[in-house]
Amino acid sequence: MKNYMWEVLIPTLHYGSGNPIKTRFHRIWDEKIRKITGGLTIMPVAKGQWVNPNNTLFVERMIPVRIMCSEKQIQIILKLTKEYYRQEALMYYRISDSVEIYT
Numbered sequence: 001m002k003n004y005m006w007e008v009l010i011p012t013l014h015y016g017s018g019n020p021i022k023t024r025f026h027r028i029w030d031e032k033i034r035k036i037t038g039g040l041t042i043m044p045v046a047k048g049q050w051v052n053p054n055n056t057l058f059v060e061r062m063i064p065v066r067i068m069c070s071e072k073q074i075q076i077i078l079k080l081t082k083e084y085y086r087q088e089a090l091m092y093y094r095i096s097d098s099v100e101i102y103t
Contacts, residue, residue, distance in 0.1 A: 001070045005096035008074075008081060010063040012045065015086045026063070029084055033065075036073055036080075041066040052088060068099045 010029070012021055033040050043064040051057050067077065074092065082090055 001072075003068050003070055003099050004074075004094050005099045006067050006069065006074050006092055007043075007095050008065050008067065008077065008090060008092040009046075009048065010065050010081070011085050011087060012061045012063060015088065021085075029081070032080060032084070033067060033077060036077060037067055037069040039068070048091075050091075066095070068101075 010026070013019065014021055030040060030042070043066065045061050045063055047060075048062050049057065049059045067074070069077065078090055078092060081087070
């Protein structure tokens with residue numbers, strides 16, 4: 001099974017209400033991802049904007065998270081993440097085709 005490095009943008013606000021997501025909520029998600037992949041790298045918060053198909057502008061801070069996993073695992077992670085954070089959509093992308101761990 002070939003692994004890739006992926007980046008998924010995680011929201012910092014609850015969908016709909018706009019209230020901040022508590023750190024404890026994120027930590028539960030982190031644990032779920034570790035169970036699937038064995039690890040993740042949480043990057044500094046970034047500010048983003050996007051317009052949905054209904055032409056609604058969303059401006060929010062997000063957390064870029066890097067995850068080394070297979071294509072099958074990223075699909076599991078995306079489904080889990082979309083449901084867990086109750087998101088309309090998620091942005092993710094493969095950032096590397098070559099990922100190795102040196103021991």
